[in-house]
Amino acid sequence: MRNRAAAEDGEQRYDVVVVGGGGAGLSGALALVRARRTVLVIDSGRPRNAPAGAVHAYLGREGTPPAELLAIGRDEVARYGGTFLNGSVAAVRRLGDQGFRVVLADKRAVRARRLLVATGLVDELPEVPGLAPRWGRDVLYCPYCHGWEVQDQPIGILSTDRRGVHQALLWRQWSRDITLFLHTGPEPTAEDYGKLAARGIAVVPGRVTALETAGGRLHAVRLHAVRPEAGNPVRCRVLVVAPRFAARADFLTSVGLKPAEHRVDGRLVGTYVASDGKGATAVPGVYAAGNVTNPNDQVMAAAVAGARAAAAVNTDLIDEETRRAVSADRDRVGAGRTPAPVAGKAAHGLRRPWWAAGGGPPVGTD
Numbered sequence: 011m012r013n014r015a016a017a018e019d020g021e022q023r024y025d026v027v028v029v030g031g032g033g034a035g036l037s038g039a040l041a042l043v044r045a046r047r048t049v050l051v052i053d054s055g056r057p058r059n060a061p062a063g064a065v066h067a068y069l070g071r072e073g074t075p076p077a078e079l080l081a082i083g084r085d086e087v088a089r090y091g092g093t094f095l096n097g098s099v100a101a102v103r104r105l106g107d108q109g110f111r112v113v114l115a116d117k118r119a120v121r122a123r124r125l126l127v128a129t130g131l132v133d134e135l136p137e138v139p140g141l142a143p144r145w146g147r148d149v150l151y152c153p154y155c156h157g158w159e160v161q162d163q164p165i166g167i168l169s170t171d172r173r174g175v176h177q178a179l180l181w182r183q184w185s186r187d188i189t190l191f192l193h194t195g196p197e198p199t200a201e202d203y204g205k206l207a208a209r210g211i212a213v214v215p216g217r218v219t220a221l222e223t224a225g226g227r228l229h230a231v232r233l234h235a236v237r238p239e240a241g242n243p244v245r246c247r248v249l250v251v252a253p254r255f256a257a258r259a260d261f262l263t264s265v266g267l268k269p270a271e272h273r274v275d276g277r278l279v280g281t282y283v284a285s286d287g288k289g290a291t292a293v294p295g296v297y298a299a300g301n302v303t304n305p306n307d308q309v310m311a312a313a314v315a316g317a318r319a320a321a322a323v324n325t326d327l328i329d330e331e332t333r334r335a336v337s338a339d340r341d342r343v344g345a346g347r348t349p350a351p352v353a354g355k356a357a358h359g360l361r362r363p364w365w366a367a368g369g370g371p372p373v374g375t376d
């Protein structure tokens with residue numbers, strides 16, 4: 011059903027409004043427009059990987075700049091009639107069984123029967139002077155995204171929670187020169203110290219107070235010296251951090267959807283919108299995909315999640331349309347019209363399928 015009408019008050023109405031036009035949102039939008047749904051993608055233009063020069067580990071488009079990959083995706087969605095609005099969704103209101111009113115920060119508003127939320131997350135970085143501007147360049151998180159490019163270089167791991175030891179052991183796959191800066195993270199256990207020593211990973215206590223650059227690149231980190239023998243500053247060309255992942259979902263509180271807390275050993279490391287395996291959230295009609303539900307999704311996984319959620323949205327709409335059709339049929343029967351019995355060769359004016367008619371495809375006309 012193509013359903014892009016203007017509501018009574020002039021607001022455009024869509025089958026689905028996709029909030030967020032990154033990998034998850036565009037992939038969901040593509041599946042939905044190809045399912046003949048009217049789709050609007052609202053996007054504020056701040057994908058998580060924007061600081062990176064290229065998207066890696068994306069089969070078929072390895073090494074493409076992030077903006078270029080999204081432009082290709084937009085073009086594909088537009089080719090099937092998908093539409094776009096540049097802007098930021100500020101609030102969503104439920105309209106009884108009519109779906110949702112989606113309000114942008116600039117007060118523009120549209121209506122949607124279903125919502126697909128693919129707004130991603132914000133990486134909240136540790137507060138160390140000089141760190142934030144280097145994010146995505148030589149301050150990194152994901153070795154599958156950047157490890158190849160920085161292999162064999164001196165890599166520092168800035169520990170802020172229990173993830174530090176795990177990250178040190180993980181990044182060791184890409185370089186033998188790994189230093190774990192304990193910074194504000196917990197003291198490793200005796201077992202952890204054993205693992206780190208066995209893998210040749212240096213452990214440096216003390217707080218990192220600054221990043222030093224040379225020639226536009228990270229050169230070393232400076233410590234609040236507790237043990238001068240550890241050296242200060244300590245040479246490193248890459249600093250790995252463990253951000254706090256904050257789901258971009260504040261606008262959903264108006265429909266009763268509050269992000270859940272993600273804790274590691276009791277410490278808050280992020281928030282996410284909880285959803286089932288197909289993207290359905292606790293609020294009927296609201297679906298979510300990509301980093302807003304799972305911070306570990308890389309671009310390809312986010313795109314898969316978007317496509318999967320799109321299928322669930324479409325099934326949900328089909329169920330609603332079928333319920334309405336059955337109800338309308340019953341109303342007609344109540345008004346005196348007798349529906350054709352499901353018998354003989356015809357039912358409701360439709361030819362019976364050959365498998366229900368005793369074998370062999372239908373031949374000729376009824």
Ligand SMILES: Cc1cc2nc3c(=O)[nH]c(=O)nc-3n(C[C@H](O)[C@H](O)[C@H](O)COP(=O)(O)OP(=O)(O)OC[C@H]3O[C@@H](n4cnc5c(N)ncnc54)[C@H](O)[C@@H]3O)c2cc1C
Pocket residue numbers: 029030031032033034035052053054055056057058059060061062064065066067068097098099100128129130131133145146152154155156258261299300301302307308309310312
């Ligand atoms: C520095 C860095 C480098 C990375 N490199 C790689 C890599 O090489 N390969 C890889 O596979 N992954 C990489 N990733 C991970 C990648 O960024 C994510 O997997 C991907 O962005 C998740 O896609 P998404 O669609 O869920 O979210 P996003 O890509 O973040 O897209 C969300 C979109 O929603 C929009 N939005 C947010 N809130 C609103 C709102 N209220 N209204 C309207 N729009 C809104 C945003 O502006 C954004 O455009 C990297 C991440 C970082 C931080």
